[in-house]
Amino acid sequence: MLDMLNNEFIPFQTVTIRPHWGQFCINEFPCILLCIAGYWVSRSADFEFHEFFIWPSLFLTIYLFFQIVYMARIEYVLTSEQLITLHGVLSHSTDYIELYRVIDYQQHQSLPQQLFGLKTITIYSGDRNNPKLNMIGIKARLDIIGEIRKRVEFNKKRKGIYEITNRS
DSSP: ETTTTTTEEOOOOOOEEOOOOHHHHHHHHHHHHHHHHHHHHHHOSSTTGGGHHHHHHHHHHHHHHHHHHHHHEEEEEEESEEEEEEESSOOOEEEEEEEGGGEEEEEEHHHHHHHHHHEEEEEEEOOOSSEEEEEEEEEEOHHHHHHHHHHHHHHHHHHOOOOOOOOO
């Protein structure tokens, strides 16, 4: 691919990744259960003041709505030179990590994530603002770390950056 403005070769396509909705279910499972239980008690229980259980359930519903909108607004954009994170509901934030600054990667799957076929990818970088980025709710079958690694190595070679380690 040829960048028309700078007339330079860009070897990678931009990839956009969003968390899977299953991650919302994993993160908010206790709140979802409390919300359902509160509505059930307020409707079907037969004791004094049972109708007051509707209020905590309404507040939990508002909280869950905010959380699902927040999760839907998270977007990870992997360009040839940067990993860009877009997030936020009321205020929108954009964080940038230059790929040549990436130091290490880690992949983790909790038991609920394994059941949903999801994973969390952690990127460690030399960036002052974002030394650690957790990419949550990524589909397990996607080889995101392999794709990031290729781009990191390409950018380090292009910029002439070599890693020197002192291991004893």
